[in-house]
Amino acid sequence: EDQVTQSPEALRLQEGESSSLNCSYTVSGLRGLFWYRQDPGKGPEFLFTLYSAGEEKEKERLKATLTKKESFLHITAPKPEDSATYLCAVQAANNFNKFYFGSGTKLNVKP
Amino acid sequence: NAGVTQTPKFQVLKTGQSMTLQCAQDMNHEYMSWYRQDPGMGLRLIHYSVGAGITDQGEVPNGYNVSRSTTEDFPLRLLSAAPSQTSVYFCASTRTSGHAGYNEQFFGPGTRLTVL
Numbered sequence A: 001e002d003q004v005t006q007s008p009e010a011l012r013l014q015e016g017e018s019s020s021l022n023c024s025y026t027v028s029g030l031r032g033l034f035w036y037r038q039d040p041g042k043g044p045e046f047l048f049t050l051y052s053a054g055e056e057k058e059k060e061r062l063k064a065t066l067t068k069k070e071s072f073l074h075i076t077a078p079k080p081e082d083s084a085t086y087l088c089a090v091q092a093a094n095n096f097n098k099f100y101f102g103s104g105t106k107l108n109v110k111p
Numbered sequence B: 001n002a003g004v005t006q007t008p009k010f011q012v013l014k015t016g017q018s019m020t021l022q023c024a025q026d027m028n029h030e031y032m033s034w035y036r037q038d039p040g041m042g043l044r045l046i047h048y049s050v051g052a053g054i055t056d057q058g059e060v061p062n063g064y065n066v067s068r069s070t071t072e073d074f075p076l077r078l079l080s081a082a083p084s085q086t087s088v089y090f091c092a093s094t095r096t097s098g099h100a101g102y103n104e105q106f107f108g109p110g111t112r113l114t115v116l
Helices: none
Strands: A003-007 A010-014 A019-026 A030-038 A045-050 A056-059 A062-066 A070-075 A084-092 A095-101 A105-110 B004-007 B010-013 B019-025 B031-038 B042-051 B054-057 B064-066 B076-078 B087-097 B101-107 B111-115
Touching: A003 A084, A003 A095, A010 A019, A019 A030, A019 A084, A030 A070, A030 B101, A045 A056, A045 A062, A045 B101, A070 A084, A084 B042, A095 B031, A095 B042, B004 B087, B010 B019, B019 B031, B019 B087, B042 B064
Parallel strands: A010 A105, B010 B111
Antiparallel strands: A003 A019, A019 A070, A030 A045, A030 A084, A056 A062, A062 A070, A084 A095, A084 A105, B004 B019, B019 B076, B031 B042, B031 B087, B042 B054, B064 B076, B087 B101, B087 B111
């Protein structure tokens, strides 16, 4: 069964304190892994797509990496405006019409 | 370019009532989907459509119907609302990518539904 697990559930950081969020997945052939940001009361907003192990993508203070079993979202020197819930989703190669989401990591960056 | 729009933003229903959640996109995307988001459970796929006239079930389809008569619109119908359907509902549309098929999803602002 295709499954996505994110950890930790919540993370509190001081401004400037770098850290990583984890997304582990089990899927019968990965077609794509996606990271989204969700602010309270809003819909998720796309950040990155990763397709194969070893791939990396960067955007400002965020960097996403992918291995065969997990993905990391690295946050370097975070700012309070980075506070949000970060969601991970996978798309399986044998059923690419369906996307499976993890339950998210709620990040709080204190000034 | 409004992206993905959803109406209403909030709705309160009584058990047994029916209603339709509206979703529209102006990006000419073929793939559209409906999710529900519950605390601690992430987003779960209800139904999806790969084009006008084509729909299929996701993870949690029971109690919901969909149709897709145009590329732009993808309404979600609750046939007989139950308290277990209290949730936040998101509609999304997806552009295709030449690299790996369906790619990033664009989400609407959501509909917060309470069933009493």
